[in-house]
Amino acid sequence: MTDDTTRAQPTMHPGGLFQRRRRWPATFGRVRADMGGGMLFLALVLxxxxxxxxxxxxxxAIHTHHILAAPRSRFPLGTDALGRNVLARLMRGGQATLAISLWASAIGLLAGLLYGMTAGLGPGWLDRALMRLLDTLLAIPSLVLMIFFASIVPLNETSLALLLGLVAWPGxxxxxxxxxxxxRERDYVxxxxxxxxxxxxxxxxxxxxxxxxxVIVNATFLMADMILGLSGLSFLGLGIQPPHASWGGLLNSGAGLAVIGSWWLxxxxxxxxxxxxxxxxMLGQGLLARLEGELRE
Amino acid sequence: MTTDGLTLAVSGLTLGLTRDRRARPLVEDLSFGVARGEMLAFVGESGSGKSLTAAAIFGLLPAGVQRIAGSIRVNGSELTTLSERRLRAWRGRDMGLIFQNPLTALSPSVGVQAQIAETYRVHKGGTRDAARARARALLAEVGLKALATGGDSYPHQLSGGMRQRVMIALAAACDPALIVADEPTTALDVLIQAQILDLLARLQRERGLAVVFITHDLRLAARYADRILVLYAGRAVEEGDAAQFFTAPRHPYSRALRDAIPTIPATGGRLTEIPGQPPEPRALPAGCRFAPRCPNVGDDCRRTEPAMTFDGTRFACLHPCAKMS
Amino acid sequence: MREDVVSSGLRVEGLSVEYAAKRGLGRTRGDTHKALADVGFILPTGQTLGVVGESGSGKTTLGHAVLRMTPVSRGRILWDGVDLATLSDRDLRPYRRQMQLVFQDPYEAMNPRMSIGRIIAEPLLLAYGLDRHARREQALRLLKQVGLDESLLGRRPRALSGGQRQRVTLARALATAPRLLVLDEPTSGLDVSLQARVLNLLRDLQTDKGLSYLFISHDLAAVAYIAQRLLVLFQGRVMEQGPTDALLRHPAHPYTAALLAAQPSAVPGRAPKDPAPAMNPVADPVPGACVYYQWCGKALPRCRMEAPDLTSLGADHLVACHYPGHETTSIH
Structure with a gap:
């Protein structure tokens, strides 16, 4: 019996009569993972x-009389060290975080598709050269690469999206x-x-x-990576620059104060x-399961 | 038919879809027996239910298909009432299965000696060394002397024919009473095909195995099997002695299958085609299932489903072909 | 050779296909694997040449090489007197339409995401740039030609049976009105009843359109039914070549005889008296010897010393063997 539970990439396999069918754990109760993930993402966008x-x-806006106020009715999520409204900052930070991640994913996707297609369909020498270059790039840890570029370019939404896209495309x-x-080797081609x-x-x-x-499945996973990457950069102070908000930036500025009791930060x-x-x-896993099911049919 | 002394006795086997209760069965009221040292060939087109029957014998029906009725006895013991656990002990020990594609059945990451030895030890116990020695002896017996000595080889290092030999060694590892070979040579070249089937026939003779050989090629069935059972759309349409069968099939479907095969040297005439397609299990015709494609069809065929009758061979047809054609 | 004798049709001379052999991780320079060595044949218009051999014999490579789908190392591929082997890709284009390949596995040969209509219409779009309406009309005509119903147009390949799929790929191959079809094991995946239908269809199409077939198969019975001439390949070399009937009634090469003996005959009989010869795929070829030497049951010392050339047995029958069989191993 072949064991296909560890398979990460969807691949075709002949569904012989004697092959045991396994179902991907794609449902939580009655809600499909991709539906749940999609709805959750929509909620965050809204x-x-x-x-x-x-x-x-x-x-x-700075409320000097309400510095580090704990969450209560006027400031549902409290205020920060300068008396700024955390809920409002979280919303605006969400816009920056999600938009930059989305753009970065799109850039990475497009660049990756172009590069990969050129290598895959071009002559052998071009493929070898492009793949060698790719390996070289991958040998440098992406965080190091990002920190290097982040230190030499002005940081704004456009440059951050490009920067993240730069590390996104090789995969x-x-x-x-x-x-x-x-x-290329398929008979129909x-x-x-x-x-x-x-x-x-x-x-x-x-x-x-x-x-x-x-590609769609990978794009969703890529998006998750981008959100994490952007948050990481921001946490290191290399993201959206203050006073503008991003989720990672909020974490960064709140980290020290949370230790002394301002947990809401x-x-x-x-x-x-x-x-x-x-x-x-969830969206990616769910879509992957759907894809697997379709291929298996 | 008496079931005494038969290695495999199947009676009234009916298989159907689990979900769709209104659909007609995929295999209906199938009865047959295989004696010790005998080879029975199942012949039919894809979708005739021949592979499903093999799966049912081993309790390995695919999801969505279940046994609705019928009994399966191996050496007199009823298998259909056994738990999955007890059945697992039977599989491999008392009956071996040979697949069409050995790559799906062999583990890619374990050497073939080790796989055979493991199977033997699971069912028969004994020391590792004894099991390994047994595995080597088996590999030599199936003509793989090179694999029987020295280090172990992995399935991907072997050719298709060698893999199928390993499959046979694996199936025969625990001295089973029964071997079911499901299209064992479909993916192989003619020379290799002949070697594999020669090997199977040799084991059958030397060890007194009961063999069920599933094929869509009537020629192979006639060359190797003692008896032939022809399936059409889930029902047995004819069963009889292989030699007699080939010279004078009684059921029009059996005859059409025979006449569709080109001969060497070619006769010059056109091959006989069977018009239309086998029916879908959801849309079986009333009466005889072969009636819409049958050259001998009469009005009565569309009303009544013919029962098995005996006249030289067992066949289910209201207007059979002449005894000698 | 006189080229004017067969100016129409296909004539292949000294065709060789070699690949750089890969050994382990590194590649030994200059080491080549000969997939085809010095293969030659003539296929007159409207006739069928059967190419017989096992996997690895080079029969599929031969089919691809003739269509220039695989690089040709040496030799000539004369099509109506034009050597296709020397043409550039651009100059080859008009000839590509005249020669089509029918793949062994029809399912693999169709994009599973496309409808049958689009699959059949693809060559019409690529070769002629026909508009949507004209493509549909032509697709319908082609479907009818292979005996399929227009209701299939909107279906996906996986909704079709094996026999239907093979007929769809045949319809697609016919779209550019080719004169030569290379058929690579077109019936090996089919049940016998479907095989009969495809073989009959191929015969009818040949009669109707005057097509030439290069019919590649390991099934001698299918080849015997459709081919006038046979070419037996072993390890990329021609073992025997001649008229089908003569070759099957009196095989001169021991390999041809072995293939025939292994063929499941329509004559019932328990396990054969003569077990098929053992093939040992791990053996390295002996340099300078006959390629079949290690497998041959009748090999003599000379076979090890010197590789036999293709020699004529008269009446258009060629064999590469020092001791061509004289016994009449007829199947009856």
Whole structure:
């Protein structure tokens, strides 16, 4: 009996009569993981963008009489060391965090697809060169790479998205390249070539479309990585610069004060980051399970 | 049919979908027996239920399919009432299964000697050394002397034919009474196919094994088996002695299967086609299941499902072909 | 050779395909693996040449090489007198339409995400750039030609049976109105009843359209049914070549005889008297010897010393053996 529980990537396997079927643990009770994750993510998006409309408080306003106020009715999530409203900052911080992560994922995805497709469909020497370059890049720890670039470019939303995208694309590139290489050997791609199909046609019609579900799944995982990466950078002080808020930045500024009792300064941003990453992972896992099911059929 | 002395006796076996209760059974009222030292060939197209029957014997039905009725006895013991745990002890020890694709059945990360030795030890006990010696002897017996000596080899290092030999050694490891071979040579070249089936036939003779050989190729069935059972859409349509069967099949489906095969040298004529397709289990025709594709069909065929009758061979047909064709 | 004799059709001379052999992690420079060595044949228009051999014999490589789907190391592929082996990809394009491949596994040969209609129409789009309407019309016509119903147009490959799938790939191959089809084991995955239908269909199409077939198979019975001439390959070399009937009635090469003996015959009989010869895939070839030397039951010292050339047995029958069989191993 083959053991396919440890399989991380969806791959085709012949469903012989004697093969035991296993179901991916894709449901929590009655709610599917991808549905739950999607709804959770939507909730976070609504919180960050619709929240400020329902709770119109300035995240930068300083309330000098309410420094480090604990959560109560006027400030539901308390205030920080400068007397700023944590709930308002959490909402605005959510906008920055989610938007930058989303852009970074998109940049990483696009760059990865392009790079991988070029390597996978191009001539052998180009593939070898591009993959060698990729290995070199991967040999440098991504955090080191980010810290290096973050120290030499001005930090704003655009540069942060680009910076994160820079470390995001190699995984997607490798995946794309492998898929493209595998697809080249498929009989239906050989057939299309025999009919006179060019590289672009094959990439568009036979490879990209087949990869789409896999790409979507990986994009969700990538998004989770980006949220974590951005939060990490911000925690190191290399993210969105004060006084503007981001979830990681809130954690950073609250860390010291939480030790002396202002727990709300790290509990709520921490929860937000946790929920966002959970949402993306649930979405990814659920979609992966769906994909597995489809392939297995 | 008396079941005394039969290694495998299946009677009234009916398999159906678990979910869809209104669908007709996938295998219906199937009865057959295999004696010691005998090879019975199951012949039929894909979807005829031949592999499902093999799965049922081993209690390995795929999800969604269940046994609705019928008894399966091996050496006189009823298997259908056994718990999964007791059945597991039977599998491998008293009956061996040979798959079409040995790669799905062999563990990729364990050497073949070790796999055979492990199977032997699980069922028969004994020391590791004894089991390993047994594994080597078995490998030599199936013609893999190179694998029987020295270090162990992994399945991916072997050719398709060698893997299938390992499968046979594995199936025969614990001196089973019964071996079921499910399309064991479909993926192999003709020369290798002949070698594998020669080997199976040799083991059957030398060890007095009862063998169920599942194939879609009537020629292979005729060449190796003692008896042939033809399945169509989940029902047995004809059963008889292999030699007699080939010269004078009585059921029109058996005859069509025979006439669809090209001969060497070619006769020059067209091959006989069977029009249409086998019916889906959800849309079985009324009366005889083969009626819509049958050249001998009469009005009565569409009303009544023919029962098995005996006239030279056992067959289920209202308008059988002539005794000698 | 006189080229004017067979100017229409396919003529292959001295075709060799070699790959750089990989050994362990490094690659030994100059070491080559000969997938095909010096293969030659003539396939006149409207006829079928059966290519017989086991996996690894190079029969699939031969099919791909003829279509220039795999790089050719040496030799000529003359198609109506034009050497395809020397053409650039661009110059090859018009010829590609005239020669199509039908793959062994029809399911693998179809994009599982595409509908049958799109699959059949793909060559029409690529080769002629037809618009959607014209493509649909042509797809319908092609489906009908292979005896399939138009209701299949919207289905996915996995909803089809094996026989239907093979007919769909056949329909697609016919889309560019080819004159030569390379059929790579087109019936080996099919049940016997479906195999009969595909073989009959291939025969009918050949009669209707004057197609030439390069029919690759390990099933001698299927080849005997459809091919006028046979080419027996072993380890990339031609062992025997000749008219189907003569070759099957009186196989001259021991390998051909072994293939025939292993063939499940339509004659019932318990386990055969002559067990099939043991194939030992791990053995390294002996340099300078006949490639079949290690497997051959009739090998003599000379077979080890010197590789036999293809020699004529008369009447268009060639064999590469020092001691071609004289006994008439007829199957009856």
């Amino acid at each position: 919180f960050s963008w619709i929240g400020p409309l329902l709770y119109p408080h300035d995240p930068l 997607i590139a490798r995946l794309t390249r492998n898929e493209a290489l595998a697809a 050989r057939a299309a070539r025999q009919f006179g199909a060019g590289r672009l046609y094959i990439a568009r019609v036979h490879i990209l479309r087949a990869m789409l579900p896999l 790290i509990a709520f941003p921490g929860l937000a980051i946790f929920l966002a990453i959970l949402a993306m992972n």
